[in-house]
Amino acid sequence: MNTTWRLLLALVIAVAISACKTTEPETEAVTEPETAPVVEEVTTAAAPDPRDYSDARNFDNAESLLSKRVIYFDFDKSEVKAEYRGIVAAHAAYISAHGSARVTLEGHADERGTREYNLGLGERRGNAISGLLSAAGARGGQLDTVSYGEERPVCRVSDENCWWQNRRVEIVYTAR
Amino acid sequence: MMNKIMKKIMYALLLLMVSQLAHAKLEIEIIQGNAAALPIAVIPMQWNSSDPRPETGVAEVVSSDLYRSGLFDPLDEEDMVDRPIDAESIRFGTWRLLKADYLVIGHVNDAPNGNGYDIVYQLFDVHTQERLLSQITTVGYGDLRFGAHRVADAIYHKLTGVPGAFSTRIAYISATGIGNDQDYKLFVADADGFNPQAVVGSPEPLLSPSWSPDGTRLAYVSFEKGNSAIYVQNVSTGQRELISSGKGINGAPSFSPDGRFMAMTLSYTGNPEIYVRDLTTGQKRQLTQHWSIDTEPVWSPDSESIYFTSDRGGRPQIYKVAAAGGKPTRITRDGDYNARASISPDGERIAVAHGRGNEYRIAVVDMNTGRMRILTPGVLDESPSFAPNGSMILYATREDARGVLSAVSADGNVRQRLILTEGDVREPARSPVIR
Numbered sequence: 001m002n003t004t005w006r007l008l009l010a011l012v013i014a015v016a017i018s019a020c021k022t023t024e025p026e027t028e029a030v031t032e033p034e035t036a037p038v039v040e041e042v043t044t045a046a047a048p049d050p051r052d053y054s055d056a057r058n059f060d061n062a063e064s065l066l067s068k069r070v071i072y073f074d075f076d077k078s079e080v081k082a083e084y085r086g087i088v089a090a091h092a093a094y095i096s097a098h099g100s101a102r103v104t105l106e107g108h109a110d111e112r113g114t115r116e117y118n119l120g121l122g123e124r125r126g127n128a129i130s131g132l133l134s135a136a137g138a139r140g141g142q143l144d145t146v147s148y149g150e151e152r153p154v155c156r157v158s159d160e161n162c163w164w165q166n167r168r169v170e171i172v173y174t175a176r
Numbered sequence: 177m178m179n180k181i182m183k184k185i186m187y188a189l190l191l192l193m194v195s196q197l198a199h200a201k202l203e204i205e206i207i208q209g210n211a212a213a214l215p216i217a218v219i220p221m222q223w224n225s226s227d228p229r230p231e232t233g234v235a236e237v238v239s240s241d242l243y244r245s246g247l248f249d250p251l252d253e254e255d256m257v258d259r260p261i262d263a264e265s266i267r268f269g270t271w272r273l274l275k276a277d278y279l280v281i282g283h284v285n286d287a288p289n290g291n292g293y294d295i296v297y298q299l300f301d302v303h304t305q306e307r308l309l310s311q312i313t314t315v316g317y318g319d320l321r322f323g324a325h326r327v328a329d330a331i332y333h334k335l336t337g338v339p340g341a342f343s344t345r346i347a348y349i350s351a352t353g354i355g356n357d358q359d360y361k362l363f364v365a366d367a368d369g370f371n372p373q374a375v376v377g378s379p380e381p382l383l384s385p386s387w388s389p390d391g392t393r394l395a396y397v398s399f400e401k402g403n404s405a406i407y408v409q410n411v412s413t414g415q416r417e418l419i420s421s422g423k424g425i426n427g428a429p430s431f432s433p434d435g436r437f438m439a440m441t442l443s444y445t446g447n448p449e450i451y452v453r454d455l456t457t458g459q460k461r462q463l464t465q466h467w468s469i470d471t472e473p474v475w476s477p478d479s480e481s482i483y484f485t486s487d488r489g490g491r492p493q494i495y496k497v498a499a500a501g502g503k504p505t506r507i508t509r510d511g512d513y514n515a516r517a518s519i520s521p522d523g524e525r526i527a528v529a530h531g532r533g534n535e536y537r538i539a540v541v542d543m544n545t546g547r548m549r550i551l552t553p554g555v556l557d558e559s560p561s562f563a564p565n566g567s568m569i570l571y572a573t574r575e576d577a578r579g580v581l582s583a584v585s586a587d588g589n590v591r592q593r594l595i596l597t598e599g600d601v602r603e604p605a606r607s608p609v610i611r
Contacts, residue, residue, distance in 0.1 A: 114516040114529050114558055115383050116428040117485055117492055120448040120469030123425055146403050151381035
């Protein structure tokens with residue numbers, strides 16, 4: 001009896017060790033050779049300064065605030081939170097530097113509350129962003145606001161984890 | 177001393193128990209049907225036409241209508257030991273034993289003009305043996321269900337004193353698909369959800385359907401041009417007219433009771449305000465002027481005032497303003513979210529979407545006392561719409577992450593779900609009158 005238990009225990013340990021051994025090199029093999037050279041290539045070839053907000057290449061540069069074009073809001077609120085001011089300022093810099101740029105601010109709300117009130121709320125959020133862009137140099141003719149209210153959710157589950165993603169303004173460039 | 181404390185504790189405990197009992201009772205009340213419902217037997221009607229018998233008989237439709245009102249308790253067909261077809265063959269004793277207070281008998285014939293059917297029926301009081309109704313309802317070939325709804329309307333009117341509303345229709349919006357690949361449709365169906373027909377479809381959002389007072393046209397909001405725009409469409413011909421597509425929001429259309437004006441929300445000034453447009457001349461005047469969101473206008477039945485949603489006090493509440501213009505007064509006071517009012521036909525009650533935290537329910541406010549009563553269990557109930565006789569309130573709710581339509585009797589005692597098409601269904605609107 002005692003020996004069978006010991007054998008079983010040894011077997012379990014052996015299996016556990018072999019499991020560790022097989023998983024470790026796999027992850028190493030995936031991460032090391034592939035990502036390192038790619039990163040280097042990007043930085044040497046393109047190299048836009050992520051803080052040069054007049055550079056259109058930064059729209060696709062994940063390190064630049066220009067690549068972020070969605071602003072999120074608190075429930076039934078349209079105040080632009082401090083954490084998003086930088087993103088708005090970056091776009092204001094781009095828009096004022098490019099007279100041909102045209103932007104539509106699409107305002108959205110989460111599903112709570114009535115549809116028509118949420119149309120108003122979405123517009124209020126769009127106007128809040130529009131106001132900040134104008135104050136920072138964008139001209140009125142470059143900006144347009146459309147409210148979709150709660151009609152175009154990006155997520156359809158009835159909880160806060162989903163709702164916060166829907167309370168948003170999308171900065172959509174119709175011309176760069 | 178000790179005694180006093182004990183008494184206080186006992187009293188507190190008692191209060192706690194009472195409040196819990198009251199809470200439990202409220203829940204039971206909502207789930208149960210109406211204990212005071214009138215027992216009635218609607219006997220299957222004899223089919224005298226040479227046409228094939230319809231799948232659902234007239235009597236079955238009538239029974240379902242009466243049952244759904246919450247005011248009637250129709251006898252199950254299998255319990256009908258006797259099936260009289262004329263007044264002479266009724267044995268009232270049998271129906272007294274079955275505890276039916278009222279009895280409906282009848283038959284369906286080919287109409288003499290050869291263009292449809294005659295539903296010939298009679299209503300009896302089982303206890304007095306008095307004949308209360310004896311009528312013929314004539315309908316076209318495809319309209320037998322509609323005819324049955326009219327029979328239910330007449331019976332309901334006779335026994336409650338209030339006109340029935342079973343033969344009215346409902347409009348609602350359905351959405352299928354996900355993300356940017358959606359298909360929105362504006363449907364019109366019978367009041368019981370049968371016979372749904374798409375009036376308009378669009379890949380862009382449709383919302384806020386609102387009936388003209390004669391029930392021939394629907395106003396609604398469509399995003400088909402990339403921004404909200406208000407249209408009015410004839411339900412039977414499909415012909416439609418663009419009413420408003422200015423900058424910003426063009427939303428929340430609502431016909432005046434005489435059909436001459438339309439109240440709506442426009443934000444071309446930069447902020448949503450209520451406007452009233454003369455539908456003949458096209459001229460509009462601004463009714464509200466405030467930095468807040470003013471929207472969801474609805475007319476009082478006497479056309480004197482307009483109720484609307486505004487967050488001018490910080491959170492959305494219902495306000496009332498004279499249709500001729502003036503200073504708005506606040507109507508709702510309970511809770512921090514009351515929106516999208518629907519006014520009862522007598523103008524005495526308003527139904528609202530009532531929010532508390534993350535829960536939205538349908539509540540009714542008595543205009544005389546100001547008292548609010550919550551009618552539905554939530555969690556995301558909205559878009560209340562009074563039936564034209566004030567008996568039921570249709571509303572939108574969510575079930576398993578899907579929008580469905582439900583109805584609750586105005587006293588909150590009876591609640592039911594409507595059988596409708598698939599997809600997300602929302603924004604029901606009851607038509608005012610018979611087609």
